Amino acid sequence: VSEAKTAAILGDGGWGTAMALLLAGQGRPVRLWGYDPAYLREMQRTRENPRFLPGYRLPPEVAFEPDMTRALTQASLVIVAIPTKFLRASLQAAPRAVPEGVPVVSLTKGIEPGTLKRPSEILRDCTGCHAVAVLSGPSHAELVAAGQPTTVVVAARDESVAQAVQDALMTPVFRVYRSTDMLGVELGGALKNVIALAAGICTGLGLGDNALAALITRGLAEIARLGVALGARPETFAGLSGMGDLVVTCISAYGRNRAVGLALAEGKSLAEIEAARLTVAEGVTTAGSALALARSAGVEMPIVEQVVAVLAGEKDPRAAVTELMTREGKAE
């Protein structure tokens, strides 16, 4: 195994760890960085990620590195899977540490509150790196770790960057497609988490699959409306990173945002729900950012609006869903 093939993965959540397994499975050395040195030592000792991806043995190719600069040194591929709200602060620990020309792949799905920047923009700001790519698509980490067939899209402004990432990650069961619509791929990944909160509410209220399918359909329509207004390509939203990721996030038992929606439907408050969770449900923060983006672009996002009101405790989940179902809109 050549040291030159070392990949750095920033973020030791479920998705970062699943990517570590994927790369290690190809015989590639991986340095996994996480913010908590004690937890990294625990993973090193147990060869498992018990909190975020239990049940998968981490092979010897995976090393644990609490120092981000050291994790990045001489890496030939960088993967970033840090939640949006910690992304900028985390990266400031290692300014300009990404080696020149090395692709940096964002798995982070969100929109930064206040700046309304996407993770790829934060990565460019903080690393100075221009070979930034984003990876998205229907890809629950647990299923990728289990080796179940998964297809994703990698988008970069420069197609040669997308190509390099595709070559690095593709396996017979992890299929990687290329795109140059970074904006569309990234927005689809971020915004689907907000619709998944609504899907969890819908399911939690026992409204049935007809209503769920209608919600998913209307959800994609409003995601695409915003995306196109901001300059993304409409066809991206019909693809794996749009419709595909939205569908899996809204139906799968693994979805964190859907799980938060289920709890909201039970009448729990957001504060109670978040206090009981170890993982970050990105949709909670993204909802407000999405609404701000929509307003600045002059686009209507009725589902996102209702989700924001429910999260703020300003509206009862059932009233919110009823309002969505009874909106006027007689021609489709």
Place this chain on the structure above:
Amino acid sequence: VSEAKTAAILGDGGWGTAMALLLAGQGRPVRLWGYDPAYLREMQRTRENPRFLPGYRLPPEVAFEPDMTRALTQASLVIVAIPTKFLRASLQAAPRAVPEGVPVVSLTKGIEPGTLKRPSEILRDCTGCHAVAVLSGPSHAELVAAGQPTTVVVAARDESVAQAVQDALMTPVFRVYRSTDMLGVELGGALKNVIALAAGICTGLGLGDNALAALITRGLAEIARLGVALGARPETFAGLSGMGDLVVTCISAYGRNRAVGLALAEGKSLAEIEAARLTVAEGVTTAGSALALARSAGVEMPIVEQVVAVLAGEKDPRAAVTELMTREGKAE
């Protein structure tokens, strides 16, 4: 209750019966026609449809009529929910019996083998009626009968026909949108059953939700490709009768076509599966018709092609899915 408001429903399967409940719930007299007089008598006696929609009491507004011409006489709305393969032959029992100008709404989802005609075209051929509309969208009959929120699309060439049907069917929990893209609405409804067979196979093989979501996404892409080549509007496939109906059919436990796919994945032959079913899984016949349409239009439909091969017993379900997953197609 005015006799002038009588609706005729042709077809006493689950969907026809759910529509009878919906209309009866608005106080409208309904004549329900079915091909088997003995079964109609059984429903009349038990006030239930035990084979196709068990557990729902049929109210006194619903009458059972074995004579199609009598069922249609003086009806002010006609709803047709007869499986495609019986549609033409059934309608020949009552030529020109639809009263002049009365809207005829097709709930049938399929493509006739040989002629490759859509149900609305068969209806026009057989009834001479021009006020034909089609109704489609995510609407499992069981959930409509249970009063769960459902949204559908009604399409007609003449918008005033769609409007009349919308006015007749809309309730607070059954939302009806209008469209003039009959072709797109009808093709989405028919073709989604073929993709649902593939979804059942995928789920039955235990391939997981990432693969299922990718399949649904690629499935909609090939449905839209064919539809647009035949003259439908692309946006119809992103709507309730396209994406919405596809999603519910591929994920819901109520889906008949999905159930056939699950059985195929267990290694059962189509003949064994059909012998054990009371209901018609439309996708089985539609698959071959869809492939014929695709070939005549010069459109690639790789998922439909694999489904046809599996149904014919020419290909193992696992081999078919593997072939789909490993197809080349590096840019999305």
